[in-house]
Amino acid sequence: MLGWDESEYASLGRSVLRGDGFSISGRPNALRPPVLPLAVAASLLVTGSNQDVAAKLPNLAFSVLALLVVYAAARRERGDLAAWIAAAFLGLMPTFWLFTPMLLTEIPFMALFTAATTCFYFGLYRDDRFFHASWICVALALLTRYTAVLFAPIALSFTLIALTNAEARQRIWRRHFWLGPFLGLALLLPWLLRQQLTFGDALVGFQQASGQLQAYMPGVSMPWYFYPVQVPAMISPLLCLPLLAGIVWAVSVRDRFALHCLFVVAFVLLWFSAYRFKEIRMATSTLPFLAMVAALGVTQVILPRPLTTRWAAVLAAFLIAVLALSFATNRRFFSQAVTLGYPSFTDAMRVLRQRTPSNAVLMGASGPQIFWYTDRQVVDFPDESEFPALLARCDWVIVTNFERGQKPYARQLLAKVTRQDVEKGKAVVFQSGQFSTVLIRAALLRERP
Numbered sequence: 001m002l003g004w005d006e007s008e009y010a011s012l013g014r015s016v017l018r019g020d021g022f023s024i025s026g027r028p029n030a031l032r033p034p035v036l037p038l039a040v041a042a043s044l045l046v047t048g049s050n051q052d053v054a055a056k057l058p059n060l061a062f063s064v065l066a067l068l069v070v071y072a073a074a075r076r077e078r079g080d081l082a083a084w085i086a087a088a089f090l091g092l093m094p095t096f097w098l099f100t101p102m103l104l105t106e107i108p109f110m111a112l113f114t115a116a117t118t119c120f121y122f123g124l125y126r127d128d129r130f131f132h133a134s135w136i137c138v139a140l141a142l143l144t145r146y147t148a149v150l151f152a153p154i155a156l157s158f159t160l161i162a163l164t165n166a167e168a169r170q171r172i173w174r175r176h177f178w179l180g181p182f183l184g185l186a187l188l189l190p191w192l193l194r195q196q197l198t199f200g201d202a203l204v205g206f207q208q209a210s211g212q213l214q215a216y217m218p219g220v221s222m223p224w225y226f227y228p229v230q231v232p233a234m235i236s237p238l239l240c241l242p243l244l245a246g247i248v249w250a251v252s253v254r255d256r257f258a259l260h261c262l263f264v265v266a267f268v269l270l271w272f273s274a275y276r277f278k279e280i281r282m283a284t285s286t287l288p289f290l291a292m293v294a295a296l297g298v299t300q301v302i303l304p305r306p307l308t309t310r311w312a313a314v315l316a317a318f319l320i321a322v323l324a325l326s327f328a329t330n331r332r333f334f335s336q337a338v339t340l341g342y343p344s345f346t347d348a349m350r351v352l353r354q355r356t357p358s359n360a361v362l363m364g365a366s367g368p369q370i371f372w373y374t375d376r377q378v379v380d381f382p383d384e385s386e387f388p389a390l391l392a393r394c395d396w397v398i399v400t401n402f403e404r405g406q407k408p409y410a411r412q413l414l415a416k417v418t419r420q421d422v423e424k425g426k427a428v429v430f431q432s433g434q435f436s437t438v439l440i441r442a443a444l445l446r447e448r449p
Contacts, residue, residue: 001052001338001345001346002055002103002339002372003339003369004368004369005104006102006104007366007368007373008024008368009032009036009103009104009105010055010103011024011368011371011372012024012029012037013038013040013044014040014041014044016037016038017044017045022037024367024368024371025367025371028199030198030199030205033105033143033144033145033146033191033205034143034191035108035140036105039061040055040058043057043058056101056103059099059102059104060100062108062110062111063111065108065111066096067087068087069115069118070086070090070114070288070291071083071086071087073114073122073288074295076122076126077292078257078295081299082298086295087291089239089294089295089322090287090288092236092322092326093234093236093239093291093326094234094236094330095233095280098330098333101334105145106285108145109148110287112137112140112144112148113137113148113151114288115133115134116134116138116148116151117134119134119137120155121260123171123176123180124158124162124172125165125168125256128171128174128176129176131176131179131180132176132179132180132183135180135181135183136183136184138184139184139187139188140187143187143191146205146210147209147282147285157267158260159172161260213275213276216277217277220277222276224273225273226273226278227272227273227283228269228273231290233329234280234283234287235287235290235291235294236322236326236329237325238321239290239294239322241297242297242298242302243290243293244297245294245298245301246258246293246295246298247262247293249297250296255300257292261290262293264286265286265290265293268285269283341402342435343432344435344437345366345369345373345400345402345430347432348398348437348438348439349370350373351430352374352398353375356374356396358375358376360376360377360396361378361394361395362374362376362377362379362396362397363379363380363381363390363397363442364378364380364397364398364400365398365400366405366406367380370398379393379394381406381410382407384409388446391445392442392446395441395442397413397441397445398437398439399437399440400436400437401436402434413445414438414440416444416445416448417438417440417444421440421444426441427440427441
């Protein structure tokens with residue numbers, strides 16, 4: 001079952017495909033950037049399906065893109081062997097597995113942000129035409145996830161460092177360096193115009209996104225060292241050895257590419273460590289850079305050159321061990337983890353879709369999920385004083401025991417439902433384990449104020 005955020009992306013994609021605009025249940029959406037919803041729309045169109053799996057397919061393509069970006073960057077810097085190892089390390093990381101099947105922005109943002117950052121580096125030290133690709137990827141990353149604004153201080157730092165290099169300094173003053181931002185702006189402009197025309201503020205999405213972490217779960221505070229401590233579990237404990245070797249080698253020989261990768265990792269981790277609430281998914285953009293540094297640890301420190309058959313077998317055995325550990329780490333998630341409410345919620349939504357006309361209006365707290373699974377107009381629970389007026393427009397009311405955003409008075413509505421109401425079909429109860437979803441006819445609640 002899709003979670004709240006996943007349902008938003010899926011619902012936006014379906015609405016776009018139908019010509020209903022970038023909206024959910026008829027209401028324009030200001031927060032979600034368009035890349036992932038548009039990818040969902042393309043997937044739904046190609047597959048001809050509105051099922052969860054069809055909506056999730058784009059993330060598989062973005063996962064492949066992330067692997068290709070890491071391969072291309074490492075190959076450009078250190079050759080084929082480092083490229084294959086870096087891509088393998090990223091693909092074997094348990095956190096990479098964890099987010100690949102989810103309809104979230106972690107994987108697509110990872111691919112685009114890595115491409116933007118590495119292309120900017122190659123523009124400074126290899127070929128200034130890379131600046132064009134960098135800024136195009138920056139725009140696409142911003143249209144995927146607003147945290148791509150972190151590219152600005154990273155690029156500024158890269159540029160200041162490059163001023164100490166004569167060749168890089170020359171590239172900074174060429175036209176490609178200054179033309180790149182305009183290419184990115186050209187890609188961003190249609191979205192910004194849409195935001196301005198729809199909401200009267202071109203930056204409304206950035207403003208909403210900037211307050212999410214501050215407002216989310218106000219009672220939870222995590223230690224500043226949360227992200228560094230989580231790195232071994234994110235990349236797999238077995239990869240800590242080559243990563244450490246890569247860090248020591250990079251510092252000892254002052255390898256420019258590896259040090260820039262480590263700078264990006266440190267900057268991202270420090271940035272999100274400043275927030276009270278912390279979550280692993282905020283740090284997933286560091287995985288490609290960690291994979292490339294670990295690969296350099298293998299090729300530059302651990303493996304001999306030229307590579308012998310015996311050491312190739314050792315490398316293969318090590319990769320198989322990482323694969324086995326990642327599989328063991330994620331096996332429980334793939335086989336047992338469920339979204340809050342499953343399966344009682346999806347069963348309830350299936351019944352609503354079968355019993356209600358297409359123009360029915362439903363009231364419930366988990367709006368994106370209700371809309372995705374019922375394809376009916378949804379309104380949220382209003383303030384209690386406004387509930388009777390909004391109830392007059394609704395056909396069914398949905399009360400759950402798992403949605404945190406549900407108004408407190410919603411659970412009190414269950415006291416108005418009797419066993420006879422359930423027997424007559426005026427209310428339907430779905431229970432599965434600890435989760436419950438109750439459907440109540442709005443007419444019943446209007447009769448019992």
